[in-house]
Amino acid sequence: MKILGIETSCDETAAAVVEDGSTILSNVVVSQIDIFAEYGGVIPEVAARSHLEVIMPVIARALSDASCTWDDIDAIAVTYAPGLLGSLLIGTLTARTLAILHDKPLYAVHHLKSHVYANWLENKMVLSRDGSLAPVVTGLAPSSSAVASGSPRVAPILFPVLALVVSGGHTQILYMPSHNKFEIVGTTHDDAVGECFDKVAKILGLPYPGGPSIAKAALSGNPDKYKLPHPKVRGLDFSFSGLKTAVLRAVQKELGLPISHPSHDLKNHLSSEQVADFAASFQKTAVAILCEKLSLALARYPDIQSVVIAGGVSANQELRKALPEAYFPEPKFSGDNGAMVAAACYYEIESGVAPVDPYSLNIYPRISIES
Numbered sequence: 347m348k349i350l351g352i353e354t355s356c357d358e359t360a361a362a363v364v365e366d367g368s369t370i371l372s373n374v375v376v377s378q379i380d381i382f383a384e385y386g387g388v389i390p391e392v393a394a395r396s397h398l399e400v401i402m403p404v405i406a407r408a409l410s411d412a413s414c415t416w417d418d419i420d421a422i423a424v425t426y427a428p429g430l431l432g433s434l435l436i437g438t439l440t441a442r443t444l445a446i447l448h449d450k451p452l453y454a455v456h457h458l459k460s461h462v463y464a465n466w467l468e469n470k471m472v473l474s475r476d477g478s479l480a481p482v483v484t485g486l487a488p489s490s491s492a493v494a495s496g497s498p499r500v501a502p503i504l505f506p507v508l509a510l511v512v513s514g515g516h517t518q519i520l521y522m523p524s525h526n527k528f529e530i531v532g533t534t535h536d537d538a539v540g541e542c543f544d545k546v547a548k549i550l551g552l553p554y555p556g557g558p559s560i561a562k563a564a565l566s567g568n569p570d571k572y573k574l575p576h577p578k579v580r581g582l583d584f585s586f587s588g589l590k591t592a593v594l595r596a597v598q599k600e601l602g603l604p605i606s607h608p609s610h611d612l613k614n615h616l617s618s619e620q621v622a623d624f625a626a627s628f629q630k631t632a633v634a635i636l637c638e639k640l641s642l643a644l645a646r647y648p649d650i651q652s653v654v655i656a657g658g659v660s661a662n663q664e665l666r667k668a669l670p671e672a673y674f675p676e677p678k679f680s681g682d683n684g685a686m687v688a689a690a691c692y693y694e695i696e697s698g699v700a701p702v703d704p705y706s707l708n709i710y711p712r713i714s715i716e717s
């Protein structure tokens with residue numbers, strides 16, 4: 347079954363064709379990062395306008411890269427929630443129109459579900475929790491030669507699965523008893539971890555998006571230079587707004603400036619060595635918090651067979667190194683893409699989910715994965 351996946355929930359316009367939930371026939375992503383780097387963050391109206399400009403060429407390219415015509419496509423999958431209202435509208439209106447025009451069943455897919463299902467795409471790093479495999483280099487994608495030679499999927503992901511979703515908008519631990527069933531067992535009380543990377547990067551004067559720039563700066567930094575506190579949130583929940591403030595206070599203290607000193611000016615006083623040390627110390631703390639909660643979750647759910655990590659922050663190499671037994675998507679599928687939408691849709695169809703009405707599909711900027 348060939349599914350066309352369309353994703354426009356934030357600032358990436360993406361489309362892909364995936365066969366049977368795993369084989370990637372094409373994957374086209376047009377990122378607006380260059381536009382938003384100038385502003386230091388996403389401007390929703392600009393994002394929607396940019397999606398509108400490129401979505402049709404992106405879909406056309408996804409079909410041609412996959413050597414498909416519309417006749418070859420069995421279903422269309424589109425992100426309908428959560429995300430930016432205008433961005434979601436462009437993706438869903440396009441998908442609805444195409445479904446009507448080409449008479450294809452249309453499936454509405456939740457964005458976090460898609461991130462989780464990026465782990466079922468081929469060419470990812472796989473290492474089972476029962477230790478049946480020799481440790482693959484932690485969290486890294488297989489070498490390109492292994493991918494090119496079509497190396498077999500080594501160990502299937504087994505249920506129940508624990509999924510750690512770490513994106514720009516969400517930080518959640520999900521319990522998955524079987525395909526397409528999700529229970530939220532932990533969530534953030536305030537900021538998402540990706541948002542925290544982005545905000546800390548801003549304080550340090552590093553470019554948007556903050557995750558990759560913090561990771562890069564941290565390479566030459568000392569992760570033990572600054573001691574940053576772990577939030578005191580009980581159970582499996584998270585809080586990241588305090589960590590961002592802790593970095594802000596530590597920077598002000600390091601520079602001998604008062605806490606009233608504006609955060610946007612601090613970057614002008616920091617040396618590149620200080621930036622690297624703060625980036626490394628912050629990254630180490632954020633990764634440690636995620637790992638702590640994950641261990642707590644594993645202790646609470648001893649029946650878990652596999653752990654999957656999902657969302658933009660799952661590209662982080664330190665997180666990958668810290669969790670050698672977890673499944674990670676290939677880094678290029680950690681961020682937003684259409685392939686994961688198609689993969690999630692395939693397992694929805696397998697689970698008996700019905701297509702939606704292309705004449706009435708709505709968008710939901712804030713809806714939970716459980717609904």
Ligand code: KG4
Pocket residue numbers: 356461512513514515516539540541543544555556557558561657658659660661662663680681682
């Ligand atoms: O999943 P995603 O692409 O979009 C959302 O659904 O939110 O996640 C984007 C987030 C951003 O906050 C970005 O800074 C973060 O993922 N990110 C990273 C890395 N690459 C992207 N965070 C840490 N380390 C990275 N290498």
Ligand code: ZN
Pocket residue numbers: 457461513514657658681682
């Ligand atoms: Zn995302």
